[in-house]
Amino acid sequence: MAKRSFLISGVDKRLLIKDSIKTMPDVIRRRFIAGGASLGALTLLTGCDVVDSSSAEALLAKVSKFNDAVQDFIFNPDALAPTFPESAITKPFPFNAYYDLDDAPDVDGDDWKLEVRGLVDNKKSWTLPELYKLPQFTQVTRHICVEGWSAIGSWTGTPLRDFLKLIGADMRAKYVWFQCADKDGYNSPLDMRTALHPQTQMTFKYANEILPRAYGFPMKIRVPTKLGFKNPKYVVSMEVTNDYKGGYWEDQGYNSFSGS
Ligand SMILES: Nc1nc2c(c(=O)[nH]1)N[C@H]1C(S)=C(S)[C@@H](COP(=O)(O)O)O[C@H]1N2
Ligand SMILES: [Mo]
DSSP states (O other), rough: OTOOOOOOOTHHHHHHHHHHHHOOHHHHHHHHHTTOOOOOHHHHOOOOOOBHHHHHHHHHHHTOOOOOHHHHHOTTTTTOOOOGGGGGOOOOOOHHHHHSSSSOOOTTTOEEEEEEESSBSOOOOEEHHHHSSSEEEEEEEEEOOOTTTTEEEEEEEHHHHEEEEETOOTTSSEEEEEHHHHTTOOOEEEEEETTTTTEEEEEEEEEEEEEGGGGGTOOOOETTTBBGGSSSOSSSEEEEEEEEOOOOOTTGTTSSSOBO
């Protein structure tokens, strides 16, 4: 993530955020600032992708007209993220991590098992063929990175809440904490309400093909109501827990809530 910079031509990122804050209704402003006041959060709120100064203006116009629908999306964690037709898919879909693609984990699908830990009745590990047998659904949604870019993609997999039910997870626990295969470690906690959101998915395919290495083979967690860094790729384990265990970007100051 740090290696890529997304400079927007003719737009001063900090000024744009400052201007947006000025025009926000009070309640949204407080929430936006508490959430880290990032360009990514603005993109999430407005659905506008800022690529140049005219889209920055369109975004500002939207912010000043924030309506009930937007408020619902921010204040109601159960609100649905927008879905799109296949024709809206961004090609090629970007790869992003805190390293280059060459250094991405190269997981052997035959050896890999998803480990299940913590407050669950059944702690059995799951092989890929076992997971592939679960019912799968396809969603075309927008992925929004805190760095200020977004892209629309097609992800297929099993709703995480169905899996949590299947393994007898304690749904009253506070978090599901994911650990990934990245060599220096990557992890991220997801609040239980978002883990149970109907669009939160254990993803096995991108664009109807087995998830490529770039996008997190063999499994990522797709969370369209949260910013990109809350979508862990190369997942190796999930733990249902009441403890806040921190996360790769969360520990560096990004707000753990980061989303609706
Ligand atoms: N394991 C792991 N998951 C990760 C990351 C990472 O570095 N490692 N980066 C996050 C960030 S910041 C983004 S924007 C998305 C990028 O996903 P993509 O490569 O499929 O676009 O993955 C997220 N999940
Ligand atoms: Mo990101």
